[in-house]
Amino acid sequence: MSKLLYSAAMSLDGFIAGAGGDMSWLNDHPGENPIVAELIEKTGSLLIGARTQFGDDPNRDTPNEGPFGGAWHGQQFVLTHNPPSAPVPDTTFCTDLETAVAAAKAAAGDKYVNVLGANVAKQCLDAGLLDEIAVTIVPALLGDGVRLFEHLGGTNIKLEHVSRGLAPNATNIWLRIA
Template structure:
Protein backbone atom coordinates (compact mmCIF):
# COMPACT_ATOMS: atom_id res chain seq x y z
CA UNK A 1 0.00 0.00 0.00
CA UNK A 2 1.17 3.52 -0.74
CA UNK A 3 1.83 6.31 1.70
CA UNK A 4 -0.30 9.28 2.67
CA UNK A 5 1.37 12.57 1.72
CA UNK A 6 0.28 16.14 2.46
CA UNK A 7 1.72 18.35 -0.26
CA UNK A 8 1.12 22.07 -0.21
CA UNK A 9 2.55 25.48 -1.05
CA UNK A 10 2.81 27.80 1.94
CA UNK A 11 3.72 31.44 2.44
CA UNK A 12 6.78 32.10 4.57
CA UNK A 13 4.48 33.16 7.43
CA UNK A 14 2.67 29.80 7.42
CA UNK A 15 -0.48 30.26 5.34
CA UNK A 16 -1.65 27.97 2.52
CA UNK A 17 -4.57 30.19 1.52
CA UNK A 18 -5.25 33.85 2.05
CA UNK A 19 -8.13 35.43 3.90
CA UNK A 20 -11.42 33.72 3.11
CA UNK A 21 -9.60 30.86 1.35
CA UNK A 22 -8.24 33.12 -1.42
CA UNK A 23 -5.79 31.21 -3.62
CA UNK A 24 -4.98 33.99 -6.09
CA UNK A 25 -1.69 34.69 -4.26
CA UNK A 26 -0.39 31.31 -5.42
CA UNK A 27 -0.60 32.02 -9.14
CA UNK A 28 2.70 33.90 -9.38
CA UNK A 29 4.49 31.15 -7.43
CA UNK A 30 3.43 28.30 -9.72
CA UNK A 31 5.99 27.24 -12.22
CA UNK A 32 8.92 24.97 -12.78
CA UNK A 33 9.58 22.81 -9.74
CA UNK A 34 11.26 19.45 -10.37
CA UNK A 35 10.34 18.15 -6.90
CA UNK A 36 6.66 18.87 -7.48
CA UNK A 37 6.80 17.39 -10.99
CA UNK A 38 8.35 14.23 -9.54
CA UNK A 39 5.75 13.85 -6.79
CA UNK A 40 2.82 14.44 -9.16
CA UNK A 41 3.97 11.39 -11.14
CA UNK A 42 3.87 9.32 -7.95
CA UNK A 43 0.29 10.22 -6.90
CA UNK A 44 -2.32 7.50 -7.25
CA UNK A 45 -5.31 9.20 -5.61
CA UNK A 46 -6.32 12.43 -3.90
CA UNK A 47 -7.95 12.79 -0.50
CA UNK A 48 -9.49 16.26 -0.57
CA UNK A 49 -11.19 18.31 2.08
CA UNK A 50 -14.62 19.71 1.26
CA UNK A 51 -13.51 23.33 1.73
CA UNK A 52 -10.61 22.76 -0.68
CA UNK A 53 -12.78 20.93 -3.21
CA UNK A 54 -15.39 23.69 -3.28
CA UNK A 55 -12.92 26.53 -2.73
CA UNK A 56 -10.91 28.99 -4.71
CA UNK A 57 -8.60 27.91 -7.53
CA UNK A 58 -5.28 29.60 -8.38
CA UNK A 59 -6.04 28.73 -12.02
CA UNK A 60 -9.41 30.55 -11.96
CA UNK A 61 -10.35 31.92 -15.35
CA UNK A 62 -7.96 29.68 -17.29
CA UNK A 63 -8.27 26.34 -19.07
CA UNK A 64 -6.56 24.76 -16.03
CA UNK A 65 -9.34 25.77 -13.62
CA UNK A 66 -10.85 22.92 -11.61
CA UNK A 67 -8.15 20.43 -12.59
CA UNK A 68 -5.83 18.95 -9.94
CA UNK A 69 -2.36 20.47 -10.16
CA UNK A 70 -3.60 22.66 -13.00
CA UNK A 71 -4.24 19.63 -15.18
CA UNK A 72 -0.89 18.02 -14.39
CA UNK A 73 -2.59 15.05 -12.72
CA UNK A 74 -5.72 13.03 -13.25
CA UNK A 75 -7.15 10.11 -11.34
CA UNK A 76 -9.53 9.20 -8.54
CA UNK A 77 -10.45 11.84 -6.00
CA UNK A 78 -12.08 11.22 -2.64
CA UNK A 79 -13.70 14.26 -1.03
CA UNK A 80 -14.48 14.30 2.69
CA UNK A 81 -17.91 15.83 3.26
CA UNK A 82 -21.13 15.34 5.16
CA UNK A 83 -23.06 16.97 2.30
CA UNK A 84 -22.40 15.27 -1.03
CA UNK A 85 -23.85 17.10 -4.02
CA UNK A 86 -27.03 15.71 -5.59
CA UNK A 87 -25.36 15.61 -9.01
CA UNK A 88 -22.40 13.20 -9.38
CA UNK A 89 -19.01 14.68 -10.26
CA UNK A 90 -16.99 12.52 -12.70
CA UNK A 91 -13.90 10.98 -11.09
CA UNK A 92 -14.93 12.15 -7.60
CA UNK A 93 -16.23 9.97 -4.78
CA UNK A 94 -17.72 11.73 -1.77
CA UNK A 95 -17.03 10.05 1.57
CA UNK A 96 -18.50 10.88 4.97
CA UNK A 97 -15.61 10.07 7.28
CA UNK A 98 -11.83 10.04 7.35
CA UNK A 99 -11.38 6.30 7.89
CA UNK A 100 -13.43 5.27 4.86
CA UNK A 101 -11.88 8.08 2.79
CA UNK A 102 -8.32 7.01 3.60
CA UNK A 103 -9.14 3.33 3.00
CA UNK A 104 -10.79 4.03 -0.37
CA UNK A 105 -8.02 6.39 -1.48
CA UNK A 106 -5.30 3.91 -0.48
CA UNK A 107 -7.05 1.09 -2.34
CA UNK A 108 -7.32 3.29 -5.45
CA UNK A 109 -3.72 4.53 -5.19
CA UNK A 110 -2.17 1.07 -4.92
CA UNK A 111 1.54 1.50 -4.26
CA UNK A 112 1.46 5.21 -5.14
CA UNK A 113 0.83 8.18 -2.86
CA UNK A 114 -2.52 9.28 -1.53
CA UNK A 115 -2.06 13.04 -1.75
CA UNK A 116 -3.96 15.07 0.85
CA UNK A 117 -5.30 18.47 -0.18
CA UNK A 118 -6.67 20.74 2.53
CA UNK A 119 -5.40 21.91 5.90
CA UNK A 120 -8.21 20.45 7.98
CA UNK A 121 -8.02 17.09 6.22
CA UNK A 122 -4.26 17.03 6.82
CA UNK A 123 -4.83 17.84 10.50
CA UNK A 124 -7.34 15.00 10.75
CA UNK A 125 -4.79 12.65 9.16
CA UNK A 126 -2.14 13.71 11.68
CA UNK A 127 -4.55 13.24 14.59
CA UNK A 128 -5.57 9.80 13.28
CA UNK A 129 -1.93 8.74 12.84
CA UNK A 130 -2.29 8.03 9.10
CA UNK A 131 -0.13 10.82 7.63
CA UNK A 132 3.26 9.49 6.50
CA UNK A 133 4.95 12.44 4.79
CA UNK A 134 4.66 16.20 4.28
CA UNK A 135 6.00 18.17 1.32
CA UNK A 136 5.88 21.92 1.90
CA UNK A 137 6.87 24.28 -0.89
CA UNK A 138 7.67 27.57 0.82
CA UNK A 139 6.89 30.55 -1.41
CA UNK A 140 8.74 33.82 -0.85
CA UNK A 141 5.75 35.86 0.25
CA UNK A 142 4.13 36.97 3.52
CA UNK A 143 0.33 36.73 3.43
CA UNK A 144 -0.33 38.01 6.96
CA UNK A 145 -3.56 36.06 7.45
CA UNK A 146 -5.54 33.14 6.08
CA UNK A 147 -5.61 29.37 6.39
CA UNK A 148 -2.65 28.00 8.35
CA UNK A 149 -0.59 25.01 7.22
CA UNK A 150 -1.59 23.22 10.43
CA UNK A 151 -3.90 24.54 13.10
CA UNK A 152 -3.97 22.24 16.13
CA UNK A 153 -4.65 24.33 19.25
CA UNK A 154 -3.81 22.25 22.29
CA UNK A 155 -2.34 19.53 20.08
CA UNK A 156 0.68 17.48 21.01
CA UNK A 157 4.06 17.57 19.29
CA UNK A 158 4.37 15.66 16.05
CA UNK A 159 7.96 14.60 15.44
CA UNK A 160 9.22 15.01 11.89
CA UNK A 161 12.38 13.95 10.11
CA UNK A 162 13.66 15.80 7.05
CA UNK A 163 13.87 13.66 3.93
CA UNK A 164 15.11 16.41 1.61
CA UNK A 165 15.52 20.12 1.12
CA UNK A 166 15.52 21.38 -2.48
CA UNK A 167 15.22 24.70 -4.23
CA UNK A 168 13.19 25.72 -7.25
CA UNK A 169 12.96 29.13 -8.92
CA UNK A 170 9.79 30.08 -7.01
CA UNK A 171 9.92 27.96 -3.85
CA UNK A 172 12.03 26.09 -1.34
CA UNK A 173 10.83 22.51 -0.88
CA UNK A 174 10.97 20.81 2.50
CA UNK A 175 10.06 17.10 2.45
CA UNK A 176 9.46 15.51 5.83
CA UNK A 177 8.58 12.09 7.24
CA UNK A 178 6.26 11.73 10.22
CA UNK A 179 8.18 9.86 12.92
CA UNK A 180 6.11 7.25 14.72
Protein backbone atom coordinates (compact mmCIF):
# COMPACT_ATOMS: atom_id res chain seq x y z
CA MET A 1 0.00 0.00 0.00
CA SER A 2 1.38 3.42 -0.88
CA LYS A 3 2.19 6.15 1.63
CA LEU A 4 1.89 9.92 1.39
CA LEU A 5 5.25 11.68 1.50
CA TYR A 6 5.63 15.46 1.51
CA SER A 7 8.96 16.48 0.01
CA ALA A 8 10.35 19.97 -0.32
CA ALA A 9 13.52 22.02 -0.49
CA MET A 10 13.51 24.63 2.27
CA SER A 11 15.63 27.63 3.21
CA LEU A 12 17.11 27.67 6.71
CA ASP A 13 14.44 30.17 7.79
CA GLY A 14 11.65 27.77 6.78
CA PHE A 15 10.54 28.91 3.33
CA ILE A 16 10.00 26.56 0.37
CA ALA A 17 9.29 29.41 -2.05
CA GLY A 18 10.18 33.06 -1.96
CA ALA A 19 7.79 36.01 -2.00
CA GLY A 20 4.98 35.54 -4.50
CA GLY A 21 5.82 31.83 -4.86
CA ASP A 22 9.18 32.57 -6.51
CA MET A 23 11.13 29.33 -6.95
CA SER A 24 14.13 30.81 -8.77
CA TRP A 25 16.10 30.91 -5.50
CA LEU A 26 16.79 27.19 -5.94
CA ASN A 27 18.80 27.90 -9.11
CA ASP A 28 21.40 29.61 -6.93
CA HIS A 29 22.10 26.29 -5.14
CA PRO A 30 23.07 23.72 -7.76
CA GLY A 31 24.60 20.38 -7.04
CA GLU A 32 23.77 16.73 -6.93
CA ASN A 33 21.63 15.57 -4.04
CA PRO A 34 21.23 11.82 -3.48
CA ILE A 35 17.80 12.26 -1.88
CA VAL A 36 16.39 13.53 -5.19
CA ALA A 37 17.38 10.34 -7.01
CA GLU A 38 15.88 8.30 -4.16
CA LEU A 39 12.63 10.29 -4.29
CA ILE A 40 12.35 9.84 -8.04
CA GLU A 41 12.88 6.09 -7.75
CA LYS A 42 10.38 5.67 -4.89
CA THR A 43 7.62 7.94 -6.26
CA GLY A 44 4.67 6.31 -8.00
CA SER A 45 2.44 9.37 -8.40
CA LEU A 46 2.24 13.02 -7.41
CA LEU A 47 -0.43 14.87 -5.46
CA ILE A 48 -0.01 18.55 -6.27
CA GLY A 49 -1.68 21.76 -5.17
CA ALA A 50 -3.01 24.09 -7.84
CA ARG A 51 -0.61 26.91 -6.92
CA THR A 52 2.32 24.52 -7.27
CA GLN A 53 1.02 23.05 -10.53
CA PHE A 54 0.32 26.38 -12.19
CA GLY A 55 2.85 28.52 -10.32
CA ASP A 56 6.45 29.46 -10.80
CA ASP A 57 8.72 26.80 -12.33
CA PRO A 58 12.29 28.11 -12.43
CA ASN A 59 12.94 25.70 -15.29
CA ARG A 60 9.93 26.76 -17.39
CA ASP A 61 10.48 26.33 -21.13
CA THR A 62 13.72 24.37 -20.61
CA PRO A 63 14.47 20.63 -20.78
CA ASN A 64 14.42 20.65 -16.95
CA GLU A 65 10.81 21.81 -16.67
CA GLY A 66 8.54 19.71 -14.47
CA PRO A 67 8.74 17.72 -11.25
CA PHE A 68 12.25 17.12 -9.92
CA GLY A 69 13.79 19.24 -12.66
CA GLY A 70 12.04 17.20 -15.34
CA ALA A 71 13.53 13.90 -14.12
CA TRP A 72 10.22 12.38 -12.92
CA HIS A 73 7.39 11.30 -15.21
CA GLY A 74 4.09 9.68 -14.30
CA GLN A 75 0.55 10.27 -13.12
CA GLN A 76 -0.13 13.59 -11.42
CA PHE A 77 -3.23 14.47 -9.41
CA VAL A 78 -3.90 18.16 -8.89
CA LEU A 79 -6.16 19.31 -6.09
CA THR A 80 -8.04 22.40 -7.28
CA HIS A 81 -11.41 24.14 -7.02
CA ASN A 82 -11.07 25.28 -10.66
CA PRO A 83 -10.03 22.44 -12.99
CA PRO A 84 -9.04 23.63 -16.47
CA SER A 85 -11.43 22.86 -19.30
CA ALA A 86 -8.72 21.42 -21.54
CA PRO A 87 -7.15 18.08 -20.58
CA VAL A 88 -3.50 17.96 -19.51
CA PRO A 89 -1.50 14.80 -20.33
CA ASP A 90 -0.89 12.46 -17.36
CA THR A 91 -2.81 14.84 -15.08
CA THR A 92 -6.11 14.33 -13.28
CA PHE A 93 -7.79 17.28 -11.60
CA CYS A 94 -9.68 16.57 -8.37
CA THR A 95 -11.87 18.95 -6.41
CA ASP A 96 -11.70 17.22 -3.01
CA LEU A 97 -8.84 15.86 -0.94
CA GLU A 98 -10.23 12.38 -0.30
CA THR A 99 -10.82 11.68 -4.00
CA ALA A 100 -7.39 13.04 -4.94
CA VAL A 101 -5.59 10.96 -2.28
CA ALA A 102 -7.46 7.76 -3.19
CA ALA A 103 -6.74 8.19 -6.91
CA ALA A 104 -3.07 9.07 -6.33
CA LYS A 105 -2.60 6.05 -4.03
CA ALA A 106 -4.20 3.72 -6.57
CA ALA A 107 -1.87 5.06 -9.28
CA ALA A 108 1.22 4.83 -7.04
CA GLY A 109 0.82 1.12 -6.32
CA ASP A 110 3.39 0.18 -3.69
CA LYS A 111 5.42 3.38 -4.19
CA TYR A 112 5.00 6.80 -2.56
CA VAL A 113 2.47 9.43 -3.41
CA ASN A 114 4.75 12.45 -3.34
CA VAL A 115 2.91 15.55 -2.14
CA LEU A 116 4.05 18.83 -3.69
CA GLY A 117 2.72 22.09 -2.31
CA ALA A 118 2.55 23.48 1.21
CA ASN A 119 -1.22 23.91 1.31
CA VAL A 120 -1.99 20.36 0.15
CA ALA A 121 0.61 18.96 2.56
CA LYS A 122 -1.03 20.84 5.45
CA GLN A 123 -4.47 19.56 4.40
CA CYS A 124 -3.10 16.00 4.37
CA LEU A 125 -1.46 16.51 7.77
CA ASP A 126 -4.66 17.99 9.24
CA ALA A 127 -6.68 15.04 7.89
CA GLY A 128 -4.24 12.49 9.34
CA LEU A 129 -3.27 11.26 5.87
CA LEU A 130 0.39 12.31 5.70
CA ASP A 131 2.86 9.52 6.54
CA GLU A 132 6.32 11.00 5.99
CA ILE A 133 8.16 14.26 5.33
CA ALA A 134 11.45 14.62 3.43
CA VAL A 135 13.07 18.04 3.63
CA THR A 136 16.22 19.28 1.96
CA ILE A 137 17.53 22.26 3.91
CA VAL A 138 19.34 24.59 1.55
CA PRO A 139 21.90 27.07 2.93
CA ALA A 140 19.88 30.22 2.22
CA LEU A 141 17.78 32.76 4.11
CA LEU A 142 14.81 33.98 2.08
CA GLY A 143 13.17 36.17 4.72
CA ASP A 144 9.68 35.84 3.24
CA GLY A 145 7.55 33.55 1.14
CA VAL A 146 5.75 30.23 1.44
CA ARG A 147 6.53 28.32 4.63
CA LEU A 148 7.03 24.56 4.80
CA PHE A 149 3.97 24.43 7.10
CA GLU A 150 1.85 27.47 7.92
CA HIS A 151 -0.41 27.83 10.97
CA LEU A 152 -0.39 24.37 12.48
CA GLY A 153 -2.62 25.69 15.25
CA GLY A 154 -0.30 25.07 18.17
CA THR A 155 -0.34 21.31 17.67
CA ASN A 156 2.62 19.19 18.69
CA ILE A 157 3.08 16.56 16.02
CA LYS A 158 5.65 13.94 16.97
CA LEU A 159 8.09 12.92 14.26
CA GLU A 160 10.59 10.06 14.07
CA HIS A 161 13.81 10.07 12.03
CA VAL A 162 13.87 7.78 9.02
CA SER A 163 17.19 9.07 7.71
CA ARG A 164 19.39 12.13 7.52
CA GLY A 165 22.39 13.00 5.46
CA LEU A 166 24.50 15.62 3.80
CA ALA A 167 24.65 16.57 0.16
CA PRO A 168 27.32 18.89 -1.26
CA ASN A 169 25.09 21.93 -0.82
CA ALA A 170 22.24 20.80 1.45
CA THR A 171 21.19 18.79 4.49
CA ASN A 172 18.53 16.12 4.08
CA ILE A 173 16.09 15.02 6.77
CA TRP A 174 13.52 12.25 6.23
CA LEU A 175 10.91 11.91 8.99
CA ARG A 176 7.93 9.68 9.77
CA ILE A 177 4.82 10.98 11.48
CA ALA A 178 4.68 9.09 14.79
